[in-house]
Amino acid sequence: QSGLTQPPSASGTPGQRVTISCSGSSSNIASNSVNWYQQLPGTAPKLLVYKNNQRPSGVPDRISGSKSGTSASLAISGLHFDDEADYYCATWDDSLPGPVFGGGTKLTVL
Amino acid sequence: QVQLQESGPGLVKPSETLSLTCNVSGSFIRSSSYFWGWIRQPPGKGLEWIGHVYYGGRGYYNPSLKSRVTISVDTSKNHFFLTLTSVTAADTAVYFCARLDVSTIDYSFDYWGPGTLVTVSS
Numbered sequence: 001q002s003g004l005t006q007p008p009s010a011s012g013t014p015g016q017r018v019t020i021s022c023s024g025s026s027s028n029i030a031s032n033s034v035n036w037y038q039q040l041p042g043t044a045p046k047l048l049v050y051k052n053n054q055r056p057s058g059v060p061d062r063i064s065g066s067k068s069g070t071s072a073s074l075a076i077s078g079l080h081f082d083d084e085a086d087y088y089c090a091t092w093d094d095s096l097p098g099p100v101f102g103g104g105t106k107l108t109v110l
Numbered sequence: 111q112v113q114l115q116e117s118g119p120g121l122v123k124p125s126e127t128l129s130l131t132c133n134v135s136g137s138f139i140r141s142s143s144y145f146w147g148w149i150r151q152p153p154g155k156g157l158e159w160i161g162h163v164y165y166g167g168r169g170y171y172n173p174s175l176k177s178r179v180t181i182s183v184d185t186s187k188n189h190f191f192l193t194l195t196s197v198t199a200a201d202t203a204v205y206f207c208a209r210l211d212v213s214t215i216d217y218s219f220d221y222w223g224p225g226t227l228v229t230v231s232s
Contacts, residue, residue, distance in 0.1 A: 033216040037157075044206055044222040045157065051216045088157055092217055098170055099147075099210075099217065101157040 003028055004089055004102035011108040017077040020105045022089030024070050028100055032092040034072040036065055039086040039104075048087070049074060076107075084109045112136040114207050114223035122201075122230050128194040132207030132223060139188050140165045143213040146190045148181060150203040151225070158203075162210050163190060197230045204228075 005023040012018040022034065033052045037045035047056055049065035052072065062077045072091075076083055089102040118130035132146070139146060147162030161171035163181040171179050175194070183190040194201060204227050208219040 035218045044225050045219075046222070047218055047220050050218040050220070051214075056220070090219075096173060098161075098172060099159045099219070101159065104156045
């Protein structure tokens with residue numbers, strides 16, 4: 001049902017930089033800002049990036065977001081073992097109207 | 111600090127009604143800057159927006175669930191509620207309540223409850 005497409009998995013080694021993509025359409029990403037959520041195993045999602053590239057207080061600057069057209073991406077540099085989690089993009093979809101989430105990307109730190 | 115906490119039955123029989131409460135502390139439900147929402151996550155799957163409500167009582171719902179969902183508020187107790195009727199096994203999920211920040215034109219769920227697992231089974 002998700003209107004946003006993410007790769008199901010991503011991986012990297014400690015210290016590396018990884019990016020996670022999120023693809024949408026003219027009714028969602030193209031016309032609204034994108035948020036990213038981190039979900040550690042067994043916990044609730046946590047807001048990681050809002051308004052495409054803004055970080056809430058406490059989120060380190062090695063986390064960054066960007067948006068272009070109908071796509072967005074999340075970048076994590078200096079990868080840590082505790083970055084291992086599921087990551088979800090989300091935005092508003094004018095056709096619902098309401099929030100829509102990506103299918104999630106499981107990040108593994110090898 | 112802002113905290114949300116879901117509560118309600120963990121087991122519901124098929125065809126019956128699922129009812130959950132979200133208790134909010136550290137933030138007033140009666141605020142023009144926030145809506146109050148429910149999101150669910152079936153086991154091993156992704157997140158699905160169910161709906162959200164303004165303190166004045168108007169609800170906004172996912173079209174796929176709209177015929178079965180009601181979200182309401184009790185501003186006197188700083189709670190809000192989810193009701194989902196005619197449940198089936200497909201409604202088995204962890205249900206999260208969350209605050210939707212609408213203070214700018216860019217909306218985000220900035221605070222979440224820990225979630226509660228609801229299983230639909232006879």
